[in-house]
Amino acid sequence: MTAEPKVLRKDQLEVSLHNEKKLIKEGTIKDDNPLDLSEPFRELCNACRKGDLKVCQEKITEGVNINARDPYDYTPLILASLCGHYEVVQLLLESGALCERDTFQGERCLYNALNDRIRNLLLEYDYSKSTDPLQPLAAHITSLLTRETPRTSDIVVTAADESLHLHKFILAARSPYFHSKLEPAPETSTWRLPNTTPPEAFGTAIKYLYFGEAPRDLRSGPGTGFTESEVFAGIDKIAKHLEINTLVDSILDSGDRRLARQRRTMEVAKGRDQLEQWFQANVLKHKVTVETSKADEVKWDRDNAIFADVLLQADELPEDVEAEQADGTDSGTLDGRVPMSTLFPCHRAMLLRSEFFQTMFASPFREAHMKDHLNVINLDCSPDVLEIVLTFLYTERADFPLDVAVDVLFASDMLFIEKLKTKAAIVISTLGSGNMSQAEAARTRGTKEEDDLDIYAIIRAAWLTRVQRLEEFAARYLAYRLEAHIDSPEFAELIQESASRIQSRQETDSIELLDDIRFYLGERFRLRFDDAGIEEMMEDATQPAAGVEANGDVEKVTEGVETMQLSTESSLPVQAASKGAEQAVIRTLDGEIVVDEFDQDALNYQILMDKLDRILENLNLDA
């Protein structure tokens, strides 16, 4: 963000707002931000005010419209940026919240942003990423029309003298006509449409079925042999024939940009729903569970009713079956249960969205050979994870609970599905933050809270799958709960591991994890110091020797702030926190008595920093 972005003047904005309202009233365009008075939306708004990541994520997963507005015309995005919750703003934007320049609501977000960091984030999204979240799926399916290798098409559809290589499952999912024709005869490999169809109309219809954008203008007139009205009539006819009734509307709408965009969003969403419906009704319905040893004997004919051309196998693992057996990592099969596997009939055309499958099907290895019976490909993940992966590939949906998130993370990493990986990371870093927001967690100085995720496993997973976001999340998580972890041997081990990662990289001499933790620790305590507006206090505090004296100096100054804080916050966490802090003081410093909570924070910070240093010493590391 180097150049200062151009901002519309207020009167210009009001004009555009007025025009927009008029159009909405007339019904020409849809309101981007409809009024929503429902309870879930109210909860979402509250979460955005408070910066409660977890609730936000939950509400978004529930399907609350994140672009709606409340009775005061606030959208969740405006609230989050106004209240300065960077992570929430990021989550909302990633989930498709609109912040479009030159719209009233979009400009409000920008004006209201609490700080430049959030403002820049908003601008960045507006310029590069505020596209339809379904666009990648649509683009992939459209690309199937032209993709040469590996060959995935299984039907040739001909109209007049133009032939296209298409995919039965897409045709069946998108067109009721093809659905009814192909289902009884899955072995069909060619199809003829009436010869009178103009090629342009045929092409347009097929492209539409493949999620393509409606053409701006139809190719007609001299040279094509058809007049515009003929082509149009042809489209109308073929649309009726294939029972895709919205095609004509979308071509009619393609003139106006905004209208076309809204129409397209709707169309893609509808197409996704059709595909999802079909996926549920066919792929998932036809999954079979067999004993692992017999999985290879499953024979699916190439001409199956759901047009699958490959079988994916996922083995159930002992620990999945025996969820209650906590430490059963190596002896799961001892109790005599037969290991089971699930087979999913799939379409390679969709699997190609993963680089893993793309490489596999393009290689000369066994999986790429076409045989009479479908190849069975074993995948190294559990059936439910595979189902999530497949759902994502077919429908772009990635809603899964926290408890499989790490598995999804690993699977998507293995299969090179970046978006799903990001999604898994988001799920972990939002839902995993516990029952309270980060801000609240910050105030729970040292409470031994319920720890519902294995942060050490997460951080290792983050390292293995190279997800920066997750590393940061874990560091932050640890920093905000450092009192609970700092003395455990596991923590020391983790630091050691982080250090060894760095050694092999030979890049810097610092330990990344430790740096991150220090950074977030600073953030955690700085919250208070910053409120008081005394920067130098922080600088002093980072130097262990000077820290304590400095505390005394600022005491008086900060008292006013102190009372303000106390009055605004609910008293419960504060009390709990102070209790924890006192314990820490008593454990570490000899007879030092803290006067108030502020002092206590400073001391705590000191103590924690010292402890980190000590760990380093013990581990013989330089940092």
Add this chain to the structure above:
Amino acid sequence: MALRARQKIRAPRRGLTVTKTDDFETNWKDLSSSLKKIHTKDASNLSFEQLYRNSYNIVLMMRGEELYEQITLLEREWLEEEVQKRVTAAISPSLLLATHVDVQDQANERREAGERFLAVLKEAWEDHQLCMGMITDVLMYMDRVMSTDHRKPSIYVVVMALFRDHVLRSPIRPDTQTTVYDVLESTVLFMIQLERSGHIIDRALIRHCIYMLEGLYETITEEESSKLYLTVFEPAFLEASRKFYQAEGRRLLETGDAATFCKSATERLSEETERCIDTLSSLTEAKIKDVLDNELIKNNIAEVVKLEGTGARNMLDNDRIDNLRSVYVLSARVDSKKTPLTTAVQRRIVEMGKEINASAIAAAAPSSAGKKPEAGEKKPSEKEKPVNQQTVAAIKWVDDILGLKQKFDNIWQNAFHGDQVMQSAITSSFSEFINLSQGAADSRSSEYLSLFFDENLKKGIKGKTDSEVDTLLDNGITLLRYIKDKDMFEAYYKKHLSRRLLMKRSVSMDAERQMISKMKMEVGNQFTQRLEAMFKDMTISEDLTSSYKEHVRQSSDPDQKRVELDINVLTSTMWPMEIMSNVRSEDVQLSCIFPKEIESVKQSFEQFYLGKHNGRKLSWQASMGTADIRATFQRSNGKTQRHELNVSTYAMIILLLFNDIPAGESLTYTEIQAQTRIPDHDLIRNLQSLAVAPKTRVLKKDPMSKDVKPTDKFFFNHDFQSPFMKVRIGVVSGSANKVENQDQRKETEKKMSEERGASIEAAIVRIMKQRKTLIHSQLMNEVLTQLSARFVPDVNMIKKRIESLIDREYLERVEEDPPTYGYVA
């Protein structure tokens, strides 16, 4: 509770704990055996998923680096043990011979061996690529981790580098320095050598080997510039080509035929282009062309152009457009100025121009020697016969030059692609020889050109369409462009024009005006000012004549037998006065005595004119006028024959004398002279045309001879016979259409230099008035540029003029070093 909560997020299922170290071994064992199968092309049953999983597991164990090393090792062993041996085995001894093999058998043998070797190498490379593609696919996960976490190059890059080091750069035998690559290079170069000498080789095979060199890099970062092809092969190829084309250039020169040289050079160029596309790499195209340009063309083109008998000169002479084009194309490749070619063309143009000049002079010579004075006198009115050989020569000269120009325009258009440089070279050469002749005493291009126009405007354009006339005039104008001393041309043109106007010899006034406007466009307004003024005078005179006639009709008795008068009043400064009067040496000559009828008309007109325009002076130019008279011839048989005679004014005066004497009486030359006071020169010529010219003998002369002597007697010839009612009797002096003789030219030049002196002085004063002070050299420059549109002033003349201006106190010397002048206001 804590337990359940922990269960909510599980640790990933495997690979995280470092306990399964032995798994590395099992995974690696599986993997390595499969990789070997890939090498032996036994891969169709291998499962991608299985191999991927093996490598994935290893990487998750954090042992990706180990895997990476192992793979590298495995590949190296494979390349060293298998591939390298296979390749070196295919090298037969004949490939190791020196590059140049003369004996045909040996060449054939070597070529076959070479093809075998290349085929094996190509296969090894393609296998390697294929296998490595598969292996890289399988190791996809490792690659990504290694490149992001450890900044290592992709495994594919590494194994490609292995191929470079352990196959290409391995010695072919342990005891030698020669590597496989060396053999490859020499073999490919040998093949190319074969192809250059006309053999057919397996291009596709070589192309594949070049692909290999293009696919391999010197460095692990694989910059475009570090391709082996560019670092090693291309320099060798270019060096070999350089040598080849040096020799080729010498060989072609020895054959001594320029056309052949150009043809082969052009062929070589396209051959090399084709080679770059089909056999080598298009990257080399520009470079090999450089080699060709430098070695084959640049070094030889000058000699080729100069080649005796076949070079540029020969091509120009024989209009070998195609050959010239190839010479031009080749020259243009190496030199934007195309120096050798332009020099040759220029030299040839000047030579041919000089020939034209010389032939014009030669054609004119005999006539000027003896025939000239009589020629005009004898047959003044016979236009179909050459009036004057010099005139014809002049016109021929112009035609020849136009022909030459046409020829070179054609060559320029078709062979030189309308090239700018060539155009200016051609133009400057034309101007050079045209003006070259100008400087020499014998030449007269300005005059010739003006004559050309004169001739055409008088008769040439009769019966021609407008567009033809237009082209004709345009051609003339083109030549005018080349002439440097335009003032000279102007002088001649004016002279010729005035005759055409006064004697009404112009075929078409439209054409005249067109001509003027063309000149105006070409040379500028100033140049044509006076010419236009001449036209203006003519029109004013027409009006004047008619208004005078009106005046006479009103003022005097209509029945009086008056002589009708057509008058042309000419502004003396605009018209070339020297042709109108023979006022050459005797400035104060008495005007001739007009007969009384004429005298009265003259006085009446003078009265009329001076009454209209006060303060003007009319001087009558009898020598320029003509008269229509009706003559009655009393035949001896009593019949009377009337003829209308069109004669010059002088002739009219002479004839009228015979009215006053009784029939049969005679007048001597002296008597006539005394009674008319016609200048000797004109009188002789008029008498000659009246009494000597065979068809117009209105007078009889005694004794009958060509020359007119003061004692000769003249009688009115009543037996004058003519088939026509109207008879036109020309005068020798009327033949304007003639090249000047030496005296006349001297005269013209004298006038010219006077006029130039005035122009120079005017220019100097103009400049100095503006600049006030100026250094001598700058003043010179300015004067030269100002005047260059009209003529090229002589430097000495400018100096003289400056001196003269200083003397007359227009200028003063301000400083001596550098010499500077100041303007005296």
